[in-house]
Amino acid sequence: MNKYYKKTLNLLEPLKQPAMAIGFAFIVGAIVMLFTGANPIEVYGIMFKGAFSSQFYLSATFAKATPIILTGLGASVAWRANCFAIGGEGQMIFGALTAALIAIYLPGPLWIRIIISMIGGVAVGGGMSLFSAYLFDKLQMSLSISTLMMNYSSKFLAMGLVVMFFLDTTSTGGMLKQTKQIPEGMRFPRVNADYALTIGFFIAVIIVLLVWFLLNKTKYGYESKMTGYNPEFSRFGGINAKRIMYLSLFISGVLSAFAGVSEVYGTYFRYVSGSLVSGGTAWIGLNAALISAYNPIGVLISSIILASIQTGGTAISRFTDVPLEISQILQGCITLFISAKIIIKWRRKKKLIKVVEEGGN
Amino acid sequence: MKKLLGILSVVFVVVLLVGCGGSDDSDTKRIAFITDPVGTNPFLTQATEKLEEIYNAGTYDMEYSIMESQDSGAWLDNVRAAVEEDYDLIIAIGWQAWDPMNEIADQYPDAAEYVCIDTDCANDNIKSITFNAAEGAYLIGAMAALVVDELGFPEGPIGAVHANPGQGSFPWRFGLMEGAHYINSDLEMDDFIFNYTSSYSDAALAKELALGQYAQGARFINGASAVADFGTFEAALEKGFYTSGQDADRTNPDNPYILSTQVKYTGVVTENIVDEFFSETGIITGHTELGLADDVVGAIYITDDGTNPRNSAILTDEMIVILRELAEKIRSGELVVTVPLEEDYIFGE
Structure with a gap:
């Protein structure tokens, strides 16, 4: 009995931290709801219904999870290698804009336009990330600052480009800052015409497996993991930390940019200024990466959970009077409890160092 | 202890998530009102308050839901879900309605009646009302x-x-x-x-x-x-x-x-839409631009009497x-x- 109990515990071990974070977040959410006079069990029930209860809702959740998975993978690849880049949003924006513009304006057969548009989109995202790596390498500019600043500049630069050169004046009379739509034949096909889910989700799942393979079964994966654990030690061990940094950030940029590309091809069918920012997709992706401790399979699962909080959150607004912000409180709490985990780990590390310094007792 | 806590948390999440809200079916007409977060924005509150007023008056056999959409993605989710959840009249207010309403009204022309406020959706299946x-x-x-x-x-x-x-x-x-x-x-x-x-x-x-x-x-x-x-x-x-x-x-x-x-009296427009929906004609699709002549656009003290006394020393x-x-x-x-x-x-x- 004891043996089986232990085995079960070991199996559940990787789920413990995310489950605790999500569990505590739901408890805090419940307390907030009680203050607003709502019944938490009823509201969580509606949330579950709005996220998972039918193929329709499940497909909406998977569709919403798609860009989160991709930005989550992007963050995982970089953060795992000790590169704390937070430029997923900017890379997503320019990935999306580049892909949309190539798809709309490039002449030629659709399949060639699809390929060039996707490659163009991810190349721009990867290039932006590489630029941050270069700034860090040559000018010692903090990765977090340069990538964060690029998020802001990308948002406004993309808006300016759309308004000045690529504004679609036929829809909404130019009221919304958006490009024209990409041709119908280029869009990701829907799994079922009635549902929001497109093949984009399945492409994301394949990318999850590829990234898992890259991180766990290749030399790069081992080196990036070692660099993440201890950059100095890995440098002494013969790992070219600079190469790992450039490579990790490039892959990270490519993945985040593909999140933007997938939104253009599967959700909006055009670049809509602000659409990739307003939902906080890149930040939720980072959240997913943190929850799963940069494990690609974990990113997939936590992205679906985080997406379900969003789709469930919109269901709350449809079915109850509880404010929409409840779902945001839940997400904020999850981040909070996950960061608590980081602090605990960091404190443990410090304690360990202290013990070693004091003579290993 | 910590492991036990972990398991308990998993169980807690599962328990909380299990359960579903109920649904009802009757002749009651269901109205979905899809909007950006309402907050205290009078452009939106005028409309939502009018819906509440119509509902409370009991003139029509109706129920309504305000679907606040936090971001562009939520707009798509809500418009699609409104059809899935069998709403009879779907009113969307704001420019963001353009893409999702066009897509859904094209895909399901007979599933509901569609109205866009403040944007001309240019769609044969949608009634569009804009303001000058x-x-x-x-x-x-x-x-x-x-x-x-x-x-x-x-x-x-x-x-x-x-x-x-x-x-x-x-x-x-x-x-x-x-x-x-x-x-x-x-x-x-x-x-x-x-x-x-x-x-x-x-x-x-x-x-x-x-x-x-x-x-x-x-x-x-x-x-x-x-x-x-x-x-x-x-x-x-x-x-x-x-x-x-x-x-x-x-x-x-x-x-x-x-x-x-x-x-901009969005409340008046909302009332007109609900009246038209329950009239014999139902919603008449097409684009209408409303302005001063329709008494939905104007300026206080010029086209409307204000609720407060005018600063007549200056104006x-x-x-x-x-x-x-x-x-x-x-x-x-x-x-x-x-x-x-x-x-x-x-x-x-």
Whole structure:
């Protein structure tokens, strides 16, 4: 009995931290709801219904999870290698804009336009990330600052480009800052015409497996993991930390940019200024990466959970009077409890160092 | 202990997530009202309050749901879900409705009746209602020119703190400039200062921008950034310049500097839509632009009586006569206010 109990515990071990974070977040959410006079069990029930209860809702959740998975993978690849880049949003924006513009304006057969548009989109995202790596390498500019600043500049630069050169004046009379739509034949096909889910989700799942393979079964994966654990030690061990940094950030940029590309091809069918920012997709992706401790399979699962909080959150607004912000409180709490985990780990590390310094007792 | 806690947490999440809300089926008509987060934005609250009023009055056998959409993705989710959840009338308010409503109305033309407020969806399956906001802005512009003239600053500058740059807010800028130019043909484009909050709620930024415009000499600053206008009003009270608000009557006996409000009665439009839905004809699709002549757009004290007394020391009876004559010209069609594309616009035509 004891043996089986232990085995079960070991199996559940990787789920413990995310489950605790999500569990505590739901408890805090419940307390907030009680203050607003709502019944938490009823509201969580509606949330579950709005996220998972039918193929329709499940497909909406998977569709919403798609860009989160991709930005989550992007963050995982970089953060795992000790590169704390937070430029997923900017890379997503320019990935999306580049892909949309190539798809709309490039002449030629659709399949060639699809390929060039996707490659163009991810190349721009990867290039932006590489630029941050270069700034860090040559000018010692903090990765977090340069990538964060690029998020802001990308948002406004993309808006300016759309308004000045690529504004679609036929829809909404130019009221919304958006490009024209990409041709119908280029869009990701829907799994079922009635549902929001497109093949984009399945492409994301394949990318999850590829990234898992890259991180766990290749030399790069081992080196990036070692660099993440201890950059100095890995440098002494013969790992070219600079190469790992450039490579990790490039892959990270490519993945985040593909999140933007997938939104253009599967959700909006055009670049809509602000659409990739307003939902906080890149930040939720980072959240997913943190929850799963940069494990690609974990990113997939936590992205679906985080997406379900969003789709469930919109269901709350449809079915109850509880404010929409409840779902945001839940997400904020999850981040909070996950960061608590980081602090605990960091404190443990410090304690360990202290013990070693004091003579290993 | 920690492991046990972990397992308990997993169990807690699962237990909380299990369970479903109920659904009902009857002849009751279900109305979905899809919108940006409502908050205290009067453009939206007028409509939601009207729905509540109609529901409480019990005139129609109906129920309704306000579907607030936090971001572009939520808009798509909510419009699609409204069809899936068998709503009979789907009303979407705002420009963001364009893509999702077009997509869904094309895909499911008979699943529900579709109405877009404030955007022309240009779709045979949708009723689109837009406002000629420029007509109201025209009156405010004329008022601004009269007021600055009275204050001894006939050459302006006339300030404006608006929400967004681009074509989206151009009707407000266009109306303001053309209205002021109608009163004082010596005004030039450089005599107007426009700043943007990029938000409908950032009152602190609006105040900062308004103070900046005041420092540049503006003595009338038009507020057109929804709830953020409260920042402009506060700056007006501090510095003593005159201003005007947006959407629902913002005049305030405690702040005599708010001279008027450019109104857009979304509540009236919502009521008309619900009445039409329950009428024999049902929703008649097509595009309608509503303006001064339809009593859904206007300016307080000119086309509507305000709820508070007018600051007649500044906005004098003589001015009101001039402005009402102007409103009558617009209403009768003698003066047509048509907004061009911003890039094609030449000031003073």
